[in-house]
Amino acid sequence: MRQLIVRKSNIFFVMAIMAGSIWLVGCGQAGKGDDDPARALIESKCVQCHSLKQAYKKRSSGEWPVVVDRMVSHGADLSAEEKAQIVAYLQAHYSK
Numbered sequence: 001m002r003q004l005i006v007r008k009s010n011i012f013f014v015m016a017i018m019a020g021s022i023w024l025v026g027c028g029q030a031g032k033g034d035d036d037p038a039r040a041l042i043e044s045k046c047v048q049c050h051s052l053k054q055a056y057k058k059r060s061s062g063e064w065p066v067v068v069d070r071m072v073s074h075g076a077d078l079s080a081e082e083k084a085q086i087v088a089y090l091q092a093h094y095s096k
C-alpha cells in the first residue's frame, strides 16, 4: 500500500516536469522575439513599401545586411543603429 502511494507521487512528479517543459517550449515558440524592440521597428519601418510578409522572408544570415542595405538604397529611412538592430533581429529569427 505504502509502495503504491510512492509510485503515484512519482508519476505526479514526472508529469509535473513534463508539463513544465511543455510550458517552456511553448513560451520559446510564442516568444519568437515578439517583445524585442527591433520587431516594433521592423513593423513600422519595413511596411512602407511592401508587406511584413515580404520583410520576414527567410534569408541566410549573411544575406540580411545586404538586403537591409538594399532597402536603405530603395529609400528606407533607418539610422545606422536601427539598421544594426534590425539586421541582428532578422538574423536571429528569420535566417535559413
Ligand code: HEC
Residues within 6 Å of the ligand: 042, 045, 046, 047, 048, 049, 050, 054, 055, 056, 057, 059, 067, 068, 070, 071, 074, 075, 076, 077, 086
Ligand atoms: C523604400 C521602400 C522599402 C522599404 C522601406 C523597405 N523595403 Fe524591402 N523591398 C523594397 C523593394 C522595392 C523590394 C523589391 C526589390 C528588391 O528585392 O530589392 C523589396 C524587397 C524586400 C525583400 C525581398 C528581397 C530579397 O532579396 O529577399 C525583403 C526580404 C525585404 N524587402 C525586407 C525589408 C526589410 C526587413 C525592411 C525594413 C528594414 C524593408 N524591406 C523596407 C522596398 C522597400
